[in-house]
Amino acid sequence: xxxxxxxxxxxxxxxxxxxxxxxxxxxxxxxxxxxxxxxxxxxxxxxxxxxxxxxxxxxxxxxxxxxxxxxxxxxxxxxxxxxxxxxxxxxxxxxxxxxxxxxxxxxxxxxxxxxxxxxxxxxxxxxxxxxxxxxxxxxxxxxxxxxxxxxxxxxxxxxxxxxxxxxxxxxxxxxxxxxxxxxxxxxxxxxxxxxxxxxxxxxxxxxxxxxxxxxxxxxxxxxxxxxxxxxxxxxxxxxxxxxxxxxxxxxxxxxxxxxxxxxxxxxxxxxxxxxxxxxxxxxxxxxxxxxxxxxxxxxxxxxxxxxxxxxxxxxxxxxxxxxxxxxxxxxxxxxxxxxxxxxxxxxxxxxxxxxxxxxxxxxxxxxxxxxxxxxxxxxxxxxxxxxxxxxxxxxxxxxxxxxxxxxxxxxxxxxxxxxxxxxxxxxxxxxxxxxxxxxxxxxxxxxxxxxxxxxxxx
Amino acid sequence: xxxxxxxxxxxxxxxxxxxxxxxxxxxxxxxxxxxxxxxxxxxxxxxxxxxxxxxxxxxxxxxxxxxxxxxxxxxxxxxxxxxxxxxxxxxxxxxxxxxxxxxxxxxxxxxxxxxxxxxxxxxxxxxxxxxxxxxxxxxxxxxxxxxxxxxxxxxxxxxxxxxxxxxxxxxxxxxxxxxxxxxxxxxxxxxxxxxxxxxxxxxxxxxxxxxxxxxxxxxxxxxxxxxxxxxxxxxxxxxxxxxxxxxxxxxxxxxxxxxxxxxxxxxxxxxxxxxxxxxxxxxxxxxxxxxxxxxxxxxxxxxxxxxxxxxxxxxxxxxxxxxxxxxxxxxxxxxxxxxxxxxxxxxxxxxxxxxxxxxxxxxxxxxxxxxxxxxxxxxxxxxxxxxxxxxxxxxxxxxxxxxxxxxxxxxxxxxxxxxxxxxxxxxxxxxxxxxxxxxxxxxxxxxxxxxxxxxxxxxxxxxxxxxxxxxxxxxxxxxxxxxxxxxxxxxxxxx
Numbered sequence: 001x002x003x004x005x006x007x008x009x010x011x012x013x014x015x016x017x018x019x020x021x022x023x024x025x026x027x028x029x030x031x032x033x034x035x036x037x038x039x040x041x042x043x044x045x046x047x048x049x050x051x052x053x054x055x056x057x058x059x060x061x062x063x064x065x066x067x068x069x070x071x072x073x074x075x076x077x078x079x080x081x082x083x084x085x086x087x088x089x090x091x092x093x094x095x096x097x098x099x100x101x102x103x104x105x106x107x108x109x110x111x112x113x114x115x116x117x118x119x120x121x122x123x124x125x126x127x128x129x130x131x132x133x134x135x136x137x138x139x140x141x142x143x144x145x146x147x148x149x150x151x152x153x154x155x156x157x158x159x160x161x162x163x164x165x166x167x168x169x170x171x172x173x174x175x176x177x178x179x180x181x182x183x184x185x186x187x188x189x190x191x192x193x194x195x196x197x198x199x200x201x202x203x204x205x206x207x208x209x210x211x212x213x214x215x216x217x218x219x220x221x222x223x224x225x226x227x228x229x230x231x232x233x234x235x236x237x238x239x240x241x242x243x244x245x246x247x248x249x250x251x252x253x254x255x256x257x258x259x260x261x262x263x264x265x266x267x268x269x270x271x272x273x274x275x276x277x278x279x280x281x282x283x284x285x286x287x288x289x290x291x292x293x294x295x296x297x298x299x300x301x302x303x304x305x306x307x308x309x310x311x312x313x314x315x316x317x318x319x320x321x322x323x324x325x326x327x328x329x330x331x332x333x334x335x336x337x338x339x340x341x342x343x344x345x346x347x348x349x350x351x352x353x354x355x356x357x358x359x360x361x362x363x364x365x366x367x368x369x370x371x372x373x374x375x376x377x378x379x380x381x382x383x384x385x386x387x388x389x390x391x392x393x394x395x396x397x398x399x400x401x402x403x404x405x406x407x408x409x410x411x412x413x414x415x416x417x418x419x420x421x422x423x424x425x426x427x428x429x430x431x432x433x434x435x436x437x438x439x440x441x442x443x444x445x446x447x448x449x450x451x452x453x454x455x456x457x458x
Numbered sequence: 459x460x461x462x463x464x465x466x467x468x469x470x471x472x473x474x475x476x477x478x479x480x481x482x483x484x485x486x487x488x489x490x491x492x493x494x495x496x497x498x499x500x501x502x503x504x505x506x507x508x509x510x511x512x513x514x515x516x517x518x519x520x521x522x523x524x525x526x527x528x529x530x531x532x533x534x535x536x537x538x539x540x541x542x543x544x545x546x547x548x549x550x551x552x553x554x555x556x557x558x559x560x561x562x563x564x565x566x567x568x569x570x571x572x573x574x575x576x577x578x579x580x581x582x583x584x585x586x587x588x589x590x591x592x593x594x595x596x597x598x599x600x601x602x603x604x605x606x607x608x609x610x611x612x613x614x615x616x617x618x619x620x621x622x623x624x625x626x627x628x629x630x631x632x633x634x635x636x637x638x639x640x641x642x643x644x645x646x647x648x649x650x651x652x653x654x655x656x657x658x659x660x661x662x663x664x665x666x667x668x669x670x671x672x673x674x675x676x677x678x679x680x681x682x683x684x685x686x687x688x689x690x691x692x693x694x695x696x697x698x699x700x701x702x703x704x705x706x707x708x709x710x711x712x713x714x715x716x717x718x719x720x721x722x723x724x725x726x727x728x729x730x731x732x733x734x735x736x737x738x739x740x741x742x743x744x745x746x747x748x749x750x751x752x753x754x755x756x757x758x759x760x761x762x763x764x765x766x767x768x769x770x771x772x773x774x775x776x777x778x779x780x781x782x783x784x785x786x787x788x789x790x791x792x793x794x795x796x797x798x799x800x801x802x803x804x805x806x807x808x809x810x811x812x813x814x815x816x817x818x819x820x821x822x823x824x825x826x827x828x829x830x831x832x833x834x835x836x837x838x839x840x841x842x843x844x845x846x847x848x849x850x851x852x853x854x855x856x857x858x859x860x861x862x863x864x865x866x867x868x869x870x871x872x873x874x875x876x877x878x879x880x881x882x883x884x885x886x887x888x889x890x891x892x893x894x895x896x897x898x899x900x901x902x903x904x905x906x907x908x909x910x911x912x913x914x915x916x917x918x919x920x921x922x923x924x925x926x927x928x929x930x931x932x933x934x935x936x937x938x939x940x941x942x943x944x945x946x947x948x949x950x951x952x953x
Contacts, residue, residue: 319521372620374594375587381519384583388522388631396662399631403624410620411613418609421602452519 007062010047010054010076011115014083017043018108025101036101037087040108044083051076065122065182067251074322075118075247078329082240083111085333085437089340090232092433099143106136106143107236114240117212118247121255123171123181123205126248130167130208133241134160141229141237152228156221156237160211163218167208173201183256191258198261205252206267212245214238215301216275223282226294227345234290235336238297243325246304250321253311268309269398276302276405283412287347289339292412293332296371299409300328306386306402310393317393320385327370327378327448334367334441341434347416352424360430361420363442368413370445373406378448460512460528463496463538464574467545471567474560483553486563490546493570497542501535501939508532508942510580510645523634523641524583528575532943533712533791536936537577537705540798543925544701545570548694551806551918562603566694569595573702577709582630582642585714586623589674592703593619596695603692605812611686618683619673626670626710632663633718648717648950660722667715668730675707677737677767681760688756689818693809696752700759701802705794708766712790716770717950723774724951728870730771735874737764742884751892752808752818755801758844758888761881762797766790768878769859774951776866783951786862787944788937789855795936796851796926800843803922807837810915815904820895824902830910834897836919841889843926846882851929854937856882 005012020043021036028035055073062068086107094103113132120126138160142153175181177197178189190198211218226234253264279299286292307320341360342350354361370377383406390399470489477485504511510529518526530538548566552559572595575588593616600612634642636652636659653660673680688696716723723730741760748754769790773783810833812818827834843850846857863875911919929936 316522369594375590380587380590384627384631385522387628388634391628391631392635399628403621403628406624407617407621410617414613414616418601418613421598 002060003063007060007068009050010080011112013043013047013050014108014112018105018112021101021105021108025105030096033100034091034095036104037091040104041084041087044080048077048080051080061121065125066119067121071247071251071322072119074325075243076115078243078326079111079115079240082329082333083108086232086236088437089235089337089434092431093230093232103143106140110136111240114244117244120248121183123174127168127171130164130212133212133244134164137237137241140233141225144230148228152225156225159221163207163211166204170201170204173197173204186256187258190261199263202264209245209249212241213249213301214242214297215305216271216278219298222298223291223294227288227290231336231340235333238294239329239332242301243329246308246321246325249308250311253308259312265309268305269395272302272305272309273398273401275299275305276402280405280408288345289347289416290345293335297332299405300371303386303402306398307389310389310395313394314389314392316385316389320382320389323385324382327382327445330441330445330448331367331370331379334363334438334445337434337438337441338364341430341438342428347419350416351419351422353428354420356424356428357430359439360435363438365417365420366442366445368417372410372413376446376449378445381449381452459500460530460578461514463493463500464571464578466493467567468571471564474564479560482560482563487549489567490549494542494546497538500530501539504530504535506938506942508946523643525581525643526584527580527643528578529580530578532939534577536795536939537709538574540795541573541577541702544698544798544802547802547918547922548697550914552694553914565595565599569698576706580644582633582644586627586630589706590623593623596699596703599695600687600691603695604690608690611690615683615687622670622673625666629663629666629670632659632666651718651720653719654721660719664715664719664722664726671707671710675704675763675767676760677733677764678740678760684760685753685756689750689752693806696805697802700805701798704759704763705798708763708790708794711770712947716774716947720951720953724777727771727774730767731775731870731874734764734768734771735878738768738878738881742881746884746888749820750818751811751820754888754892755804755808758885759801761885762793765856765859766793768874769863772863772866772871773948775868775871777952782862782865782867783948784944785858785865787947788940789858789862791940791944792936793855793859796855796929799922799926800840800852803840803919804844806919807840810911814909815907817904820892822902822904823896824899825905826908827897829905830908832911832916836923838893839923841893843923845886845889849930851926854930854933
């Protein structure tokens, strides 16, 4: 067994940065706490470098319960690249807040849990990572201290605790019938186990992961937290934890379960169809852009579940999940960055943005069209892979449902784009930092789409 | 060189914000004319050879077998030239009369790049990228520069054609997964058609391609997005939408569906024939009932594109490489070029009417010929070209389509071909009615506001009709270019 701590260098970088930030935050003066964000960003960038180096080496398993393979590499890279962006977005609104440094540390810890979730190859590590990813996020949602934030945090916490317990029950059950929790042995054990027990265990286990992923039926927290929590936190919780959750879901389907156990493809496919449809239907009538984005992330989670359903049945499933994760993270962070930059929540507040502030407006248009899957943005390439995985995995009907949903989603994204083309009502003063982040994310999304070949080759 | 031609307008669009305001329209015109010269030069260099010229093949997403692969052959080059010509006409037409001129020019230059890209792409994924971007570009053109009610029409246009493009994407993925090894490269897919031993999968893939391309073409019953989009689009937008973007559907059928799924195409050719026939007759009859000139022209597009579908269906039904099938395919391609020229001119003329009088309603005009003789003359010429008068391009195209369709010899093609001829009679009737109501008789309520063509408008419209006349009188060069390609297509379908 390989027990070399250096294999976990990216995680350690983030952990060290978090600890340094926590300790440093106690000694830094109120006006100097932004340095914690800088420490966190530095840790994430160092971790990113380590992760990129690790990605060039052959696959291995660390401590028998953490895989270092392409799924983990992509999870690490996407999460670690998102952390500095989120820290940058959070830094301006929380400046001078009594809990400023804690904000940053919680973001880092939750991100750490997310990476662990993506790399875990043992059900017990999955549970631990789930808790590490969730608990800081509950606190983050409530740190604003106002009524909507408190309600959001409470709802988030209650749902997370409930579904987490359900997940633990599922883990117990699977352990009971298979005798193991590590994935390779679990797979062998489950092959001989009674089908009904496996199915119940898988469903319970899914509950927790779908909560993290923000997919149906664990999605009830998404709109409330996105609307109630501070916008930077909303950007974080709708982007980063999902990355780990989908990596874990994919790994579960591809590595932990015997082919077709517990009705996996059909179960996940139905959940995928439900998530995209419900998310889209609920997004139609929203006039609050954050709620609209929240439901849009629910529907995006549905598309992401499509290749998860095809896990292990086609070679396209893995690149589809991984590429979609990167594309989604860039697009979602870009859209939230625009919301932060403009600082308005109602759709009408965006009238005339394209003329008043062409760069920010264009960034938003690129991100929204990116969600739709318009070429040449990154989500387009991801959707092509997703459709391919669905058809090749024998889920042609799901590809058609996804296509129909994509068209339906155009409607509400356009509700946001159309007013942008009109004449502006009043002046816009987009926040500088967030605008730059938005433009960067939009440009990255186009580059990733056009350079999809390079990204997929790695 | 082809890539230069494709991306030159985009580069110009990106540089346009740096150009002083007064120079914007002239820069646009200069770039479009340079583009036209470039494309025409490429056509001349290609001549009547078989196969592709100016091929470029760069790896793009190698892990799924997609590349940046472009090239031009006897099918692409006429359509590329048509695209460049129509965009140049729009540039000239718009000299000094559009609001927000800089953004308008940028939108059209962007559209020119994606339209040229569609006709040059030799990779399904690349084709799809350009295909989809054309929808986005046209959406913004209708939304920002359209008439009242444009937001609704633009949304309908976007949702409808975007649905079509996604279904098309599913079809492309079907082709990709059916090929061994998996690839999106059109040349390889044509050489070795996928899904040959899986008739059900091939049928479903053809259905997806048919719906996707059918919405774009548009054929009945997928045509309902077209009239509102045309009615509310600005004149130049309608000209491009009808003249260039509708061709993408027919082009896709010839370029993708027929060569890559020959077996399925032959099997379901009867359905294609019937859809084509219904589009021909229904489009003509509904056009006859319109009082709004622009809607009328929009419905005649359904009719004219129906001929294209009919001819392609006949070529598949005959399933052979005989002269009839070849003639039908050549006719279909000629019809695409001819329809682009004539309908482009018709929509620009409608734009003139709207710019002067603010209305498209036939009943409110009359006796325009006396007030605006040049306008009346060009409109009459365009109408006669559209109804297929000999000596103009429409006649050449439609004659070949009917001769080919009936000439393939099978009873079904002969009957559908004969019935489709009725479409010409109806079109002739409706265009004569337009000329009668609009140009002749006593003056109508709005006639007083109609002035004659301004110089930029005339310079934009007359070359389109002159090209139509040129093709009508001297069809040789065009047909010789298309000839080798249609021989190749019928050969592929016969496999």
